[in-house]
Amino acid sequence: MKPRNARWGYYVTGTALAILFLFPLVWAGFASVRTDTGFGLENYDRLFTSANGVQFRHVLNSVVVSALTVGGTLFTATLGGYAFGRFRFPGRDVLFLLTLAILMVPYATILIALYVLLGWLGLEDSLIGLSLVLITFQLPFSVFMMRNSFEAVPVELEESARVDGCTSVGTLLRIMLPAVRPGLVTVGLFAFLTSWSEFFAPLILLNSTDKFTTTLAVVNLRTASHGSIDYAALEAGVVFMAVPCLVLFAAMQRSYVRGFTSGAVKG
Template identity: 85%
Template sequence: MPGSKTTSRWGYYVTGTALAILFLFPLLWSGWASLRTPSGFGLENYDRLFSSDGGVRPYHVLNSVLVSTMTVGGTLFVATLGGYAFGRFRFPGRDVLFLLTLAILMVPYATILIALYVLLGWIGLEDSLLGLSLVLIMFQLPFSIFMMRNSFEAVPKELEESAQVDGCNSFGALTRILLPAVRPGLVTVGLFAFLTSWSEFFAPLILLNSTDRFTTTLAVVNMRTASHGSIDYAALEAGVVFMAVPCLILFAFMQRSYVRGFTSGALKG
């Protein structure tokens, strides 16, 4: 019935709009609060965020960029090879090993951070950005390998077989044929790794001791107290917006591949 279809369509619109407002309201509120000043609106809160004692410094942003870059790169490298192995090869214990990999998701990472801190000390990576990146990569791998395995399984095997007939070995088929085909899965994995590493707070809090190695998240939290012990909420909101902007920009440019990664990769297999 035309009437029922119209009603159903309006129901989708109303529900979607309500959910959009629900999720966007905190971010819009933070943006409004970050621009509000005693005299009106301006950028005073952002100036205080970057210029006050204990505020965000350029090296804090650089540390976050380095950690995010290493985490994304390491996650993509290991997850691609792991997903390719699980999705294309048959070997003894494959299913058991894959289940053990997924079982890491059931372990709250906060419960083993102290043990990881001790382990990083043994190998000389305590209080280092590289050590922090390795920990973040480890916790990203279960989901990432799951995504990449399903992405590889969604690609017809005939493509790989035709490449091998033309003289490509397994690595050549992976780099020349399969990687372009699983690009949505790669984008999804990389985006998740970036969002996690860029906004992570608890792991840097435990694993980093030196102020000059702090990430932006730690720097924003450390400058939360203003004069007389009061909390500078306006500067904190400016820090929240500053942290959110790169994530929003990246997601805006990659949202199409991100959605395709879930629909064509994660939902198959």
């Protein structure tokens, strides 16, 4: 009876947590289609057609920032994780700890300094500059995840590849990357979720309205009457922003879970 009671406890707890986390999404979906006369898509129509609503360029800006952030994070974290996980060099542990130390710095406190730095580099008010900032603050988690993923791969695979004549780069591309695919999916998914839904960094680093991301466009959605907020259209914007995240998470859920557990047991 004990195992069955334990299973029921897991089911009840899991159901309660699912309801707790899903309720805001369900409520937002319900509010986004509710109108004064019933239900319909009028709120979505105002979201995309009003003068200060979400324009195609805003969505395109978000896609560009997300693509640059995901690509840059995967490239940098893969090389960094491979170096930390497979090579021995002076100062390796100190450098790794310094990378993790970025987590201790609330990025909101240094955004102004980063804005000035981007100005020196000629990247102020640019999607590339915003992407570089987002990549920087993705690196601690991403490098940590990729290092664990590489360390979980048996050393014998790498040694066999080198015996067959593979260089370090060839081993990384042909042997290691397929073996750490769950870790890559996890890092890429986190980078996308962060960059797609980020609000504070674009608010500080972007000045031109034509450079605004979707999050800024949704927040700026207001009616012309005394600056009041069109909450129904905002709920439609929330749903629009959440759909890509939900679809990607559902499609990559298995690899995402495996990525978190890949470094738990080495070898």
